[in-house]
Amino acid sequence: MGKKVIAINSSKRKKNTYGLLIELKEQLKPLDIHMDIIHLHDYSIKACAGCEACIMTDRCPIQDDSQKLMKKLLTYDGIVIGSPVYMNQVSGMLKNFFDRTCKWAHRPALYGVPMLFVISTAGSGIKATSKYLKNVALQWGAFPTDTIGRKVSTMDKKIVPEEYNKFLQHLAMPMEHYRPSFGQIIYFSVYKALALKLLDIDRNYWVEKGWHQKAYFFDSRLHPLKKLFGHLFFKRLYRKINKV
């Protein structure tokens, strides 16, 4: 298939989460999918200053590696996020990075990029962490697919292709063949309404991409009912949002 994916290990340790990523990398290799694993801890990612400059101007004043990493993510066909469960959620290091990508919620850059989640935990939090990661993917405009989760008690259980099939399918197929869920259509409609109503910078971006006239980021095999639902949802929301 000749695809390139990036995996982020967001534990400071190279242990459980990293071990799962290594196993996945080995399984993808014979399928002609090259996986680069990076360690988030190797990147200097400072805490968001809360200035909203990235949202308003597309530029972040903080000097560190977050922009470099964001640019790097854009160069891959697929993204794997690896996280240990900390306090029933992603690691703080990962959340810190997500906060720094906030402009992508306004001006999505990773549309059509399939994402896979790899989560390791002592025992709890896989479901909540997976749900949150899917949410981040939707905010980025990317395409969440599978979750591979392991507890300490199941850590030695071999990863099987059924756990990442959807990711592989989406890596292989053209975006136009994707079938976005109702949730994805709703997300798109919400962000479209916000973009077209609130900030010029967002509106210009969405119009430039032609998304202002679309039910989703790209023409995909959308059921007419989903399309209609998205349109009605958008119209209703657009009317309700007050211009600031």
Ligand SMILES: Cc1cc2nc3c(=O)[nH]c(=O)nc-3n(C[C@H](O)[C@H](O)[C@H](O)COP(=O)(O)O)c2cc1C
């Ligand atoms: C700060 C911290 C918080 C944790 N919180 C949880 C938790 O809420 N639930 C749980 O089951 N395990 C929790 N764990 C255990 C880790 O999720 C588990 O050991 C994980 O596999 C570690 O991954 P790593 O080896 O890649 O660092 C926590 C560990 C740490 C260090």
